[in-house]
Each structure stands twice: as structure tokens, then as C-alpha cells.
Amino acid sequence: MTLQSLLSEVDMLQPEAIQWRRYMHQHPELSFHETFTSQYIEQLLLSFGNLVVSRPTATSVMAKLIGSTPGKILAIRADIDALPIQENTSLTFSSTNDGVMHACGHDGHTAIVLGVAKIFAKHFANHELAGEIRFIFQHAEELPPGGADEMIAAGVMDGVDCVIGAHLQSPVAVGKVGVVSGAMLASPDTFHITINGKGGHAAQPHTTVDSIAIGAQIVTNLQHIVARATNPIEPLVVSVTQFIAGHAHNVIPGSVKMTGTVRAMDPALREEVPRQMEQIIKGLTLAHGAEYEFEYSYGYRPLINDANVSKIVADTIVELFGEDNLFTIKPSMAADDFSAYLNCAPGTYFNIGAGNVKDGIVYPHHHPQFDIDERSLAIGMKVFIASTFKLLELE
Numbered sequence: 001m002t003l004q005s006l007l008s009e010v011d012m013l014q015p016e017a018i019q020w021r022r023y024m025h026q027h028p029e030l031s032f033h034e035t036f037t038s039q040y041i042e043q044l045l046l047s048f049g050n051l052v053v054s055r056p057t058a059t060s061v062m063a064k065l066i067g068s069t070p071g072k073i074l075a076i077r078a079d080i081d082a083l084p085i086q087e088n089t090s091l092t093f094s095s096t097n098d099g100v101m102h103a104c105g106h107d108g109h110t111a112i113v114l115g116v117a118k119i120f121a122k123h124f125a126n127h128e129l130a131g132e133i134r135f136i137f138q139h140a141e142e143l144p145p146g147g148a149d150e151m152i153a154a155g156v157m158d159g160v161d162c163v164i165g166a167h168l169q170s171p172v173a174v175g176k177v178g179v180v181s182g183a184m185l186a187s188p189d190t191f192h193i194t195i196n197g198k199g200g201h202a203a204q205p206h207t208t209v210d211s212i213a214i215g216a217q218i219v220t221n222l223q224h225i226v227a228r229a230t231n232p233i234e235p236l237v238v239s240v241t242q243f244i245a246g247h248a249h250n251v252i253p254g255s256v257k258m259t260g261t262v263r264a265m266d267p268a269l270r271e272e273v274p275r276q277m278e279q280i281i282k283g284l285t286l287a288h289g290a291e292y293e294f295e296y297s298y299g300y301r302p303l304i305n306d307a308n309v310s311k312i313v314a315d316t317i318v319e320l321f322g323e324d325n326l327f328t329i330k331p332s333m334a335a336d337d338f339s340a341y342l343n344c345a346p347g348t349y350f351n352i353g354a355g356n357v358k359d360g361i362v363y364p365h366h367h368p369q370f371d372i373d374e375r376s377l378a379i380g381m382k383v384f385i386a387s388t389f390k391l392l393e394l395e
Contacts, residue, residue, distance in 0.1 A: 001123040001124070001128070003385070003386060003389050003394075005123075006119055006120075006123060006385050007320075007382050007385060007386065009119055009123075010115065010119065010378050010381045010382050010385065011378060013115050013118065013119065013378075013381070014115075014377060014378045016115075017111045017112065017114065017115040017377045017378070017381070018111070018374050018377060020044070020110070020111040020114055020115075021107045021108050021110070021111035021374065021377060022093040022107075023040070023093075024037060024040070024080075024102065024107040024110060024111070025091070025093050025094070025095065025102045025107045026093045026094070026095060026096050027040075027095075027096060027097065028082030028083075028095050028097055028100045028101055028102045028107070029059075029081065029082055029097070029100065030081060030082060030083075030084060030100055030142075030143075031081040031139065031140035031141070031142050031143035031147070032059065032081075032139060032140045032143065032147070033059065034059040034060075034080050034081055034139045034140075035058075035059055037059070037080050037081075037110075038055070038058075038059045038060060038061050038080065038137070038139065041061045041080065041110065041114065041137050042055065042061050044114055044118075045061065045063045045114070045117060045135070048063075048117060048118045048121040048122065049121055049122075050065060050121040050122075050124075051063040051064065051065055051117065051121050051135075052064040052065075052066060056150075056151050056154035056155070056156050057139060057147065057150050057151065057154055059139040059140075060080070060136075060137060060138055060139045060147060060150075060151060061137040062134060062135065062136050062137065062151075062156050063117055063121075063134070063135040064132060064133070064134050064135075065117070065120055065121055065124060065129060065132065065133040065134075065135075066129075066132050067124075067128075067129030067130045067131050067132060068129070068130075069130045069131075070130065070131070071129075071130035071131025071132070071392060071393075072131045072132075072161040072162065072391070072392050072393070073131060073132045073133075073134065073159050073160045073161050073162075074131070074132070074133050074134070074160070074161065074162050074163070074164070074388060074391050074392055075133075075134040075136055075156070075157060075160045075162070075163040075164075075341065075345070075347075076113055076116060076133065076134070076135050076136065076163075076164055076165065076384060076388070077113075077136040077138055077163065077164075077165040077338060077341060078106070078109040078110045078112065078113035078114075078135075078136070078137050078138065078165070079106045079109055079110075079138050079139075079141035079142075079147075080106055080109075080110050080137050080138065080139060081106060081139055081140050081141055081142050081143070081147075082095075082097075082100050082101055082102045082103070082104075082106065082107075082142075083100070083101055083102070083103045083104060083142055083366060084099060084100060085099070085100070085101040085103045085366065085367075085368055086098070086099050086101065086368055087101040087103070087368055088368035088369050089368070089369050089370075089371060091371065101368065101370075103365065103366050103367060103368065103370040104142065104365045104366060104370070105167065105168035105169075105170070105354065105365070105370075105372055106141070106142075108168045108354065108372050108374075108376065108377060108380075109165075109166065109167070109168065109380075110137060111377055112166070112352075112377050112380035112381050112384065113135055113137065113384070114135075115377065115381045116135070116381050116384045116385055116388075117133075117135045119381070119385065120133060120385070120388070129394075130392070130394075131392050133388065133392070134156065134160065136151060136156050136341075138151055141336065141337055141338075144188070144190075144299050144300065144337075145299075146300060146337035146340070147337070148300075148337040148338065148339075148340035148341060149337070149340050152340055152341070152344060157341060157344040157345060160344065160345045161345060161346075162309055162345055162346055162347050162391050163341045163342065163344070163345050163346075163347035164309065164313065164347050164348055164349075164350070164384070164387060164391070165338045165341070165347070165349050165350075166349065166350050166351065166352050166380055166383070166384070167336070167349065167350075167351055167352070168351075168352050168354040168372050168376055168380070169351045169352065169353055169354055169355070170354050170355045170361060170362070170363060170364060170365065170370060170371070170372060171355055171364060172327075172351060172352075172353035172354070172355055173353050173355050173356070173357075174353050174354055174355060174356055174373040174375050174376050174379070175321070175325055175353055175375075175379065176325050176326075176327055176353035177317045177321065177325060177326060177327070177350060177351065177352055177353065177379065177383060178326070178327045178328065178329040178350060178351040178353075179305075179310050179313050179314040179317065179326070179328070179329060179348060179350045179351075180305060180310065180328055180329035180330075180331065181305055181306075181307040181310040181311065181348075182304060182305060182307065183235075183265040183266075183302060183303070183304050183305075183331050184303045184304065184305055184329060184331050184332070184349060185265075185302065185303035185331070185332055185333075185334055185335050185336050185339065185349075186235065186237070186263040186264055186265050186302055186303075186332070186333040186334065186335055187262075187263065187264055187265075187267075187270050187298070187299055187300060187301055187302045187335065187339075188261060188263060188299040188300055188334075188335035189261065189262040189263070189264075189270070189273075189274075189296065189297060189298050189299050190259070190260070190261055190262075190296075190297045190299060191259070191260055191261070191262060191274075191277065191294070191295065191296045191297070192257070192258070192259050192293075192294075192295040193215075193218065193257070193258040193259075193281060193292065193293070193294055193295075194255060194256070194257050194258075194292065194293040195211045195214050195215050195218070195255060195256040195258075195285060195290055195291075195292055196211065196254065196255050196290060196291045196292065196293070197209035197210060197211035197214060197253075197254055197255065197256075197288075197289075197290040198254055198289075198290075199211075199251065199252055199253050199254030199255075200251075200252050201250065201251065201252070202249070202250045202251060202252050203250070205252060208252045209288060209289045209290050210252050210288075211245060211252075211253055211254060211255050211256040211290060212245050212246065212252065212253065212256055213288075214256070214284055214285060214288050214290050215243065215245065215256035215258060217284050218258070218280065218281055218284055219240045219243070219258070221280045221284065222238050222240065222277060222280060223238065224280070225238055225273060225276045225277065225280070226238055229276055230269065234264075234265075234266055234269055235263075235264065235265045235266075235331065235333065236262075236263070236264050236269060236273070237261070237262065237263035237264075237333050238260070238261075238262050238273070238277070239260050239261050239262075239263075240258050240259070240260040241259060241260045241261060242257070242258060242259040242260070243256065243257075243258050244256070244257045244258075245257070262274075262277075263333040263335075264302065265302045265304075265331065265333075266302070267301070267302060270298075270302065274296040277294070277296070278294050281294055299335060300335045300336065300337045300339050300340070301337075301339040301340060301342075301343055302339060303335070303336055303338060303339035303342065303349060304339070304342060305342070305347070305348040305349060306342070306346035306347055306348060308346065309346050309347050309348045309391070310348040310350075312387065312390050312391060313348050313350055313383070313387050314326060315390075316383060316386045316387045316390060317350075317383060319386070320382055320383065320386055321379070329350075329351055336349065350383070352376050352379055352380045352383070353376060353379075354372035354373050354376040355372075355373065356373040359373065361373050
């Protein structure tokens with residue numbers, strides 16, 4: 001069985017992959033609650049034959065295609081969860097679960113990897129394959145702490161030499177496929193700050209310790225971390241997104257609560273920011289006679305693609321679709337817990353264009369009218385299959 005014959009089979013499988021995607025789109029489930037979705041995926045994988053299917057966690061699935069001779073182990077990951085969004089499309093297969101929608105393309109990701117698994121399972125019986133392919137269908141990408149770390153703790157990455165994954169992108173025209181070497185996505189950390197001052201009448205501010213005034217200074221001074229304490233060429237975001245205080249126009253409140261996010265791509269910088277934040281908060285509250293509480297929660301790791309694997313996938317895209325259809329991904333301060341897998345083995349996370357202006361497929365991710373051009377499913381399957389040939393040295 002040659003690579004070219006497998007690629008031609010993708011076109012025959014495309015209608016079935018579309019059916020899988022639409023069925024999952026009709027039956028979306030939220031993070032950590034993917035009971036029906038994982039059962040559906042498990043049943044399909046078992047029907048393909050030649051796969052060792054397991055359930056690493058209650059709502060995830062993994063399938064292994066194990067060769068009879070030693071070789072490299074490649075992992076391919078798809079995320080399976082949906083979002084708490086009320087769908088507002090006219091699709092004939094729109095969500096039947098009120099308030100839940102596949103608004104980020106995970107139904108498409110899953111259909112793509114299911115298609116890859118079916119083709120490889122059909123044409124690579126155990127005696128034909130050296131090494132191993134692991135197909136990981138991960139729960140809870142959308143909700144920190146995410147499902148990736150649970151999957152890794154369950155052993156899905158044990159012995160893996162390389163890992164690849166992809167994300168459908170509605171802002172990118174169908175037919176285009178993107179790769180980037182190095183930093184691609186940021187770490188999405190969260191902080192909570194409470195300023196405890198002394199409340200009182202707004203007409204007598206001298207009798208109070210004004211938590212709002214102190215809090216406002218903290219919001220402003222936190223930006224000095226980005227603007228003055230960090231190298232300007234290093235990506236960093238420090239955003240206060242909630243500022244909660246007070247109940248009346250003539251009362252200075254005794255406390256202020258603030259919440260926000262920190263986004264960084266450099267792991268060392270990420271570790272330094274909380275120390276800098278607390279130094280500012282402590283200094284300002286001490287100067288004005290207030291007290292503070294500071295909590296900092298680490299989210300997903302920065303997503304940093306391996307240079308060698310990224311080049312292999314990029315070269316594959318050019319061979320399949322031509323240089324004009326390869327683009328370099330612009331790094332984003334968004335996040336994805338695929339980064340956890342990259343912490344275990346070298347790999348890359350690439351983007352598959354899924355937009356179509358002519359057909360009105362233009363809405364961004366996490367939008368109630370989000371959709372994908374389903375031709376992207378075949379494109380994704382071909383990139384995964386051809387990249388697997390290169391990464392496992394099957395040719």
C-alpha cells in the first residue's frame with residue numbers, strides 16, 4: 001500500500017467523515033461531560049478493526065495501531081468537547097442540546113482523526129507496520145485545567161517519539177494550511193487580587209483607606225510589567241478584566257476585588273510575572289495603609305512547536321497542495337492544552353483553513369453562527385496521513 005493510494009482513499013472516505021462530523025455537531029457535550037461523544041468514538045474505532053481501543057479517562061478514548069516490529073511511536077491528537085453556546089445557525093444538523101454547541105471545530109478535528117485511523121487500520125495490518133500510531137481523542141480542551149494532563153497521567157504519551165495535532169480555522173480560506181516553528185500560543189494564567197482598606201462616607205475620605213483609589217493605581221502599575229520590566233520583543237499580556245467594588249454612590253467601599261489574565265510565550269518570563277505583580281501590589285497597599293490577598297493560578301503551558309517536526313509537516317503540505325497553499329501561522333496569545341503533549345515529546349500543531357466567504361462561512365470561533373467548510377476534512381486527513389509516512393519513515 002503506497003502513500004498515493006491512501007491519499008486517493010481519503011476522497012472516497014470524505015462523505016463518511018462528513019457524516020461523523022455532522023452527527024457529533026448535532027450531539028455536542030461540554031468539557032468533562034463527553035459521555036455520549038466518547039462512546040460514539042469508541043464504537044466507530046472498534047468497527048474499524050486492527051486497533052487496540054482503550055478509555056484513558058471516563059470521557060476520552062485512545063486507539064493504538066501496533067506494528068509487529070519495533071519503530072517510532074507517533075501520537076495524533078483530536079479534542080472532542082463543545083462549548084456552552086446557544087447555536088444560531090440554519091444548519092440541518094444544528095445542535096439538539098440546548099445551550100451547547102460545537103463552535104470551535106472540535107467535531108471536525110475528531111472526524112479528521114477518525115478518518116485517518118480508519119484508513120491506516122484498514123491498510124496497515126499489524127505485520128505491515130513498524131512502530132506504532134496512537135490516536136488520542138481528548139476530552140475537555142476548552143475548560144482549564146483541561147483534559148491533556150489527565151490523559152498524560154493515564155499513560156497516553158508513554159514512549160511517544162513525536163506528536164502532531166491540528167486546528168480548523170474559519171478565518172482562513174479552505175485549501176490553505178499553516179505551520180509555525182517555535183512559539184505559537186501563550187500560557188493563559190489567571191489572577192485574583194483583593195484590596196482590603198477601610199470603608200466610610202464619601203464626604204469624609206480622610207477617615208477611610210480608599211480601596212478603589214489603591215486598586216486603580218494597581219491596575220495602572222501592573223502595565224509597567226509589560227511596558228518597562230519586560231523586553232519589548234517578548235510577547236506578554238497582563239489584563240485586569242474584572243474590578244468589583246461598592247454598592248452606593250456616597251460610600252467608599254472597604255474592599256475591592258480584581259480578576260484578570262496573564263499571557264506569555266516564554267516559560268521563564270511566565271514564572272517571573274507573578275513575583276513582579278505581588279511586588280507592585282504589596283508596595284502600593286503598604287504605602288496607603290491597606291492589606292491585600294493575591295492568588296495566581298497557572299493555566300495551560302505555552303505551545304511551542306518543534307522546529308524539525310514543523311519543517312517535516314510544512315514540506316508535506318507543499319508536496320500535497322503546493323507552496324501557495326502553505327502559510328506561516330502568526331503566533332497568538334490564545335491558548336490550547338495541546339502544549340501539554342509537546343512537553344512530553346517533540347511535535348507540531350498546525351492549522352487547517354476552513355473558511356468560505358462565498359458560502360457565508362466567515363464567523364469566528366466561539367460564535368453562535370460558527371461553521372466550517374467541510375472540504376477541510378479531506379485536506380486535514382491528507383496532511384496527517386502524509387506526515388505520518390514521513391515521521392514514521394514508512395516510505
